[in-house]
Amino acid sequence: MAALGTDTLVRAAETPEKAHRIDIHHHLFPPSYSAAIVTLGQPPSPKWTPATSLAEMDKSGISLSVLSLSPPNVIFPDNAVARRLSREVNDYGARMVRDYPNRFGLFAVLPLQDVDASLKEIEYAFDTLKADGIGLMTSYGDKWLGDAAFAPVWEELNRRKAVVYTHPHSADCCAGLKTSVGPGTIEWATDTTRSIASLLFTGSAARYPDIRWIFSHGGGTMPFLLSRFQVDEKNRKDRDKVLPRGLMFELKKFYYDTAQANHPGALAALLKIVTPEQMLFGTDYPYRTGAEVIDGLAAQGFPAKDLRAIERENALRLLPGLRG
Numbered sequence: 560m561a562a563l564g565t566d567t568l569v570r571a572a573e574t575p576e577k578a579h580r581i582d583i584h585h586h587l588f589p590p591s592y593s594a595a596i597v598t599l600g601q602p603p604s605p606k607w608t609p610a611t612s613l614a615e616m617d618k619s620g621i622s623l624s625v626l627s628l629s630p631p632n633v634i635f636p637d638n639a640v641a642r643r644l645s646r647e648v649n650d651y652g653a654r655m656v657r658d659y660p661n662r663f664g665l666f667a668v669l670p671l672q673d674v675d676a677s678l679k680e681i682e683y684a685f686d687t688l689k690a691d692g693i694g695l696m697t698s699y700g701d702k703w704l705g706d707a708a709f710a711p712v713w714e715e716l717n718r719r720k721a722v723v724y725t726h727p728h729s730a731d732c733c734a735g736l737k738t739s740v741g742p743g744t745i746e747w748a749t750d751t752t753r754s755i756a757s758l759l760f761t762g763s764a765a766r767y768p769d770i771r772w773i774f775s776h777g778g779g780t781m782p783f784l785l786s787r788f789q790v791d792e793k794n795r796k797d798r799d800k801v802l803p804r805g806l807m808f809e810l811k812k813f814y815y816d817t818a819q820a821n822h823p824g825a826l827a828a829l830l831k832i833v834t835p836e837q838m839l840f841g842t843d844y845p846y847r848t849g850a851e852v853i854d855g856l857a858a859q860g861f862p863a864k865d866l867r868a869i870e871r872e873n874a875l876r877l878l879p880g881l882r883g
Contacts, residue, residue, distance in 0.1 A: 578622040579867075581874040581881060582849065583724070584775055584818040584841025585612065585624035589651035592628070592644055599640070601631045605845050609655055612844065613662065619842070619849025623881055625664035625874075626652045627694035629846075630728045633670050634699055641670035645680055653688040661883045666694030666724045669712070677712050685719060691878050692722030692771075697754035698729075705757030705764075717767035722878060724773040727751045751779030755813070756788065762801035764809045771877060772813045773839065777820025781810075782828035807832075814877065816841030817869065821855025835865040839873055 586607075593604040616624055628648055633641040645668050652665040667684035669677040684690040693716065695704065702708060704725070716723060727750040751774055758764040758772070774781075781788070792798050792806040802809065811833055818841035820829065829838070840856075842849045856866060875881055 578617065578620045580619065580621045580840050580849070580853075580870045582616070582621045582624040582842050582844065583773065583839040583874055584726075584816045585626055585844050586629040586846070587612070587626040587648070587652055587655065588629075589648055591647050591651075595640070595644055596631055599635060607845055609659065613659065615842075615844055615848060616662070619853060621842075621849055622871075623662055623664060624842075624844070625666055625691060625724070625878070625881070626655060627666040627724055627726065628668045629726060630696065632696050632726075632728065633668055634672065634696060634728065638670060638673040638676065641673060642676045642680075644668075645670045645676075646683075649680070649684055649688055649690070653690070664691040664878065664881050666690065666692045666722075668694055671695060671709065671712065672699050674709065674711050678715055681712070681715055681719075681721075685721075689880075691880055692724055692773075694724045694726065696728040697725050697750045698727075703750075703754045703757035705754070705759070705761035707761070710763075713763060713767045713770065717769045720769040720771070722771045722773065724775075725751065725754065726775050727754075727779065748776055748779035751775060752781045752784060755779070755781050755810075756791075759788070759806060759809055760791065760795070760801055764812075765801065765803055773877075774813055774815050775841065775843075776816070776818055777825045777829045778813070778815045778832075782825070782832055785810075785828075785832065811837065813837065814839055814873070817852050817856065818843035819847060821852045821859075823859065826855070826859050835861065835869055836873060838869045839877070840870045 588604040588607040597603050612624060633644045635641050649667045652667070656663045656665050665688070667680065667688065667690040669680050671677050681693065684693065697704060727748065729746060755774060755778065788806055792802060814837050815829055815833065816839045820826070840852060842852050856869065861869065
């Protein structure tokens with residue numbers, strides 16, 4: 560198992576007294592992974608160590624963060640590389656959970672393009688590492704999450720009643736765009752939306768009802784495109800098959816985090832679809848900070864009960880293992 564490095568930080572035996580928030584969207588960058596992606600032609604990871612995560616958490620009153628991998632994730636043409644990096648990342652994350660008691664959880668990564676390897680990694684992640692859930696990208700090459708190729712993975716995760724956290728990525732259609740802003744500014748939020756649509760309109764969301772899905776960034780652009788989804792549902796001849804309980808039933812079942820979706824427009828749109836019970840506190844650290852999310856939620860004027868639910872209680876209800 561990979562070592563955590565030479566952090567001089569004293570391991571936290573206890574959570575800071577006033578910390579109560581649970582960050583469901585918090586990235587890790589194991590050294591072996593960061594080195595590997597550079598050799599594979601990807602941009603370098605941001606500077607990060609377990610110590611920097613804990614310092615940000617303490618500053619923002621975050622008691623526990625659930626770790627997950629950000630893009631490029633393990634989406635590489637060589638399946639052997641994807642399998643190796645998945646195992647290294649998951650072992651590293653599990654070591655962090657053990658080494659810093661009550662401070663971290665883990666969404667394990669899968670080499671999803673390799674279905675057989677993913678099934679083996681699911682078994683290892685849950686049965687050996689005791690991961691809290693699975694962390695996936697919203698697209699893999701030219702496939703979004705509702706694609707039939709992934710059905711064996713969804714069957715197993717449905718059997719386990721697993722939590723699946725998702726994070727956007729650049730699909731093949733939108734890689735290498737020559738624009739004045741990067742894909743993270745526009746295309747990633749749309750990729751989340753397309754993956755939600757893929758799960759809904761292929762019938763995957765209804766077919767695997769025991770998977771608990773989390774979508775980053777308030778569901779991307781989905782709340783703003785809701786009427787288009789509703790028209791699509793109305794016009795579909797197969798709607799009773801793919802959405803037997805209706806579009807809104809499935810959308811209201813999903814969970815949505817607050818990372819980069821904590822401003823008035825995003826919150827207002829999302830709250831037209833779900834109640835605060837389906838919202839989870841997320842920061843997107845180290846790309847964003849807890850202060851941004853805390854200030855955005857405070858400006859929305861949530862009642863104290865709802866704010867506490869978003870910041871902590873919803874995560875514990877969804878992931879009771881985080882109680883320690």
